[in-house]
Amino acid sequence: MSFASPNPSSTTTITISAPQATCAQTKDKNLPPNVFTLPQTAQLEALYTIIRDKETSRGDFLFYSDRIIRLLVEEGLNHLPVLPRVIETPTGSKYEGVGFEGKICGVSILRAGEAMEAGLREVCRSVRIGKILIQRDEETTQPKLFYSKFPSDIAKRYVLLLDPMLATGGSAIKAVEVLIEHGVPAERIIFINLIAAPEGLLNFGTRYPTTKVITGWIDQGLNEKAYIIPGLGDFGERRYCV
Template identity: 50%
Template sequence: MIDERKLDDCSNKIKVLQATNNVRELQTQIRDKTTARDRFVFAADRLIRLTVEAGLTLLPYSEFKVVTPHGFTYEGLTHQPGNCGVSIMRSGEAMEKGLRECCKSMRIGKILVTTDEETGVANVCYLKFPADIATRKVLLLYPIIKSGDTCVKAIEKLLENEVPQESILLLNLFATVEGARCLSEQFPAMSILTTELSETDIPTNFGRRYFGTD
């Protein structure tokens, strides 16, 4: 389900969802400029769900025994407690639905990063994290990584709130090689899970199409 790659001299492993026919079909519908919005949202939600489910396999588990209706003991697994999500507004909020469908009780924080049109500098305008976020594994939600600047600002805020790099898993749909490399170099202990690493074009209008503001 997940491939692990290294970007040239970057030491951090980038995890990429296996490019099955199903995944590639969803990516195609999202990239197609003629896709109607309702179909776009449907395809995006499906791809997000696949990404979230793959991301959950990377979180820590513990052995857990249960008794079946027939009275047998089953030795299974359960997620270790202490996970949360953080969506980078606004496009990251598109991924909250998929996370809640998989983990109904998981808390989700938010952070808003805007870019100054004149200077091109990204700034954090708003954030709301769980009070104990420093003790949690954080699923950072952001569907499109181009330069990586927005994610850098969000990750810096997590680090300022004493979240260790190794406790951050960035869930993403489309990333440029340049953006992924930028994040890997600056945060080598952080993990990134994406469905595609691209040398060229990525759907940077994802958020606008998803929320109908394109």
């Protein structure tokens, strides 16, 4: 997917930081500075209450989780760099605005991450999507890459990495490692998720301090089985299983 490029006649090459007014950088001193959350409003908490409820129907789970996903994707786009761009309006007036600096693509961590692709496509027309499958190796207990397929020019794109849940951070860390191996700089990756555990945020942020994390909600932590508490259960099961 191509965003609007800077005005060809302009010689300005200064990169402007993308606006971040709608997203709050976490003030928790125990969490890395590259972690950002959506504004913790009553409306957002109401949406999370619905999708956390074990009695919520699959239809409602789909509808309300999609609402949150779209908010997260929109916020992820706010963190992309932009360049000055001058255009002419239908009134004949000049307008000094901005255009996105480069191309983007989404990469979903299978299978739950696929649920976030629709939200990305709703706001970015014809966006390219990559896939990555990471599972735990039963012998080593470490995350292992089983499958990946990316756009051929992914090294030149900004990547929105999609996975709804961040527990220990193992899969997300491995996914970024694979993207870096394919030429994507860590600072060009934005990891987007619905719910995160502090343990996973700390692990991820320590390993990749220049990769931004956009999360909708930071939960209490992990239990003895490494499940997010209070969490919402298995996102993929609730999303795809009737």
